[in-house]
Amino acid sequence: MHICFITGEFPLPGQHHGGIGSFVANLGESLVKQGFKVTVIGLRKVKETEYHNINGIDVYSIPHGKSKYFKWYENFKSLNSKIAEIHRVNKIDVIETAELGLFFLKKIPSVKYMIRMHGGHNYFAKFENRPVNKWMNIQERRSFSKADYIVAVSDFVGSKTKELINYKKDYHVIYNPINSKKFYNATNEAIEAFSILFAGSIIEKKGIRQLVQSMEYLVDKFPKVKLYVAGRFANIPGTSKSYEPVLKAEITDKIKNHIEFLGVVPNTEMPKLISKMHICCYPSHMEAMPIAWLEVLAMGKIFIGSNTGPGPEAVIDKQTGLLCNPHDPKDIAEKISWVFENTSLAKEFGTKAREYVIENFDNETIVSKNIEFYQSIINKK
Incomplete structure (x- = not known):
């Protein structure tokens, strides 16, 4: 099974990353250990496409478009070109992105497309009392309309996002995993x-x-x-x-x-x-x-x-x-x-x-739930 994550936040040596990056790295490494093929493709501030293999995960960093007015279109072409190239060599089963991620993607008929809700633009704009950006709102709604399946990292983010963008389909809750070996029991350590x-x-x-x-x-x-x-x-x-x-x-x-x-x-x-x-x-x-x-x-x-x-x-x-x-x-x-x-x-x-x-929330429990979910959607026609 080949899972492809679309994100520019994957943690690379010496570079800052956020929660989504940590999530993809953690889940991706666990999937590799279970025999999955895992690829990460993301737009980054690089001059040319870069490749890294990190803990068995193939990571491709794609340069942002340079056009002043059509940067989004250049990004669209670059991402789809790299996805198609990888799919030809090693068939992708599932493409996973955060809320906005599918807007730029051209769907490949044999691939399942899913959004994992980590908290998108409409969600945080609502709860931070910020105005909704019209262009990002269009992207997010269009992205959801292209999703075959939706996963939410909490029931709260799932229910509120569904309400905010008037999304009709159901979502599946799978919590974020945590490495309880790396984050060990420190209850008795000196403070x-x-x-x-x-x-x-x-x-x-x-x-x-x-x-x-x-x-x-x-x-x-x-x-x-x-x-x-x-x-x-x-x-x-x-x-x-x-x-x-x-x-x-x-x-x-x-x-x-x-x-x-x-x-x-x-x-x-x-x-x-x-x-x-x-x-x-x-x-x-x-x-x-x-x-x-x-x-x-x-x-x-x-x-x-x-x-x-x-x-x-x-x-x-x-x-x-x-x-x-x-x-x-x-x-x-x-x-x-x-x-x-x-x-x-x-x-x-x-x-x-x-x-x-x-x-x-332990890795073993959450990874098993993710594998079950991936397998269930791949088997659906």
Whole structure:
């Protein structure tokens, strides 16, 4: 069986990547070990087509079009040409993309086309209170109209996206997988007391500003509290302006010595960093099914996430972690304070979290569900 993923986010050495890239790399490597052929094709900032074989996955990086007005058409031609070339040599059974991915693709009759909903343009525009971009809206709706099958990484993202774009077909929920061996059991490792970790893109939607503001409520009560921020400053959506000055304007003299920016931490080093932390707090305004949350939960660490969107699908509040209002710095501070004052009880959440993640999100379980799904759609005529 040959699965082809269309994404420009696959993690390549020395390059930044996001959650979709981590997902494809993780699932793809597991599929290869099961005897599948896996190919990844994506548009990237390269001068000419590049090829890498990473853990058995064939990865093709295609240069973006150069035309000022018809870049989309050049991208369309390049992607379809590479897909057709690969299909001639080694028949593709399934092509999988995120929400927008099928818009540019010309369908090959023998191939099954599926969208995996990781949270598309309409979804995040809605929940971040941003205007919908007309062109991206057209692309997304057209992409869904071409899909043979739909998978959602959470029931929340599936139901809300279906509602927003008025999509009529059913979707199948398969959660994101987590490598519980790489993100090992760290429940009994020594921690830095009163430490808080935030990891992810540093941008408004990740809740980092409200987390920084929550420090105003914490430093007097917990003089040793320290917030570590791991990640890259992103641009403000729709602009070329960095989010950095926006966030740093929130850092007052009172809290500045209690916050440290670590920069980008490679995913391979994240388990070691997570293991040292007293709390991991990722108060995203909205997610689809955040892999970063699952990584922390898999390590049995005390975790605070958001009560928005699929938060309750990932974290059972007051059982495997705590859920906060990500828009309310005071509520975030109250949840952090509770952990600092009830560390022994909170550690029990961590133990239950690892058990819950292994049962519901572990690689072996989720890969098996994906294989069953791929086989079921390939066998359909």
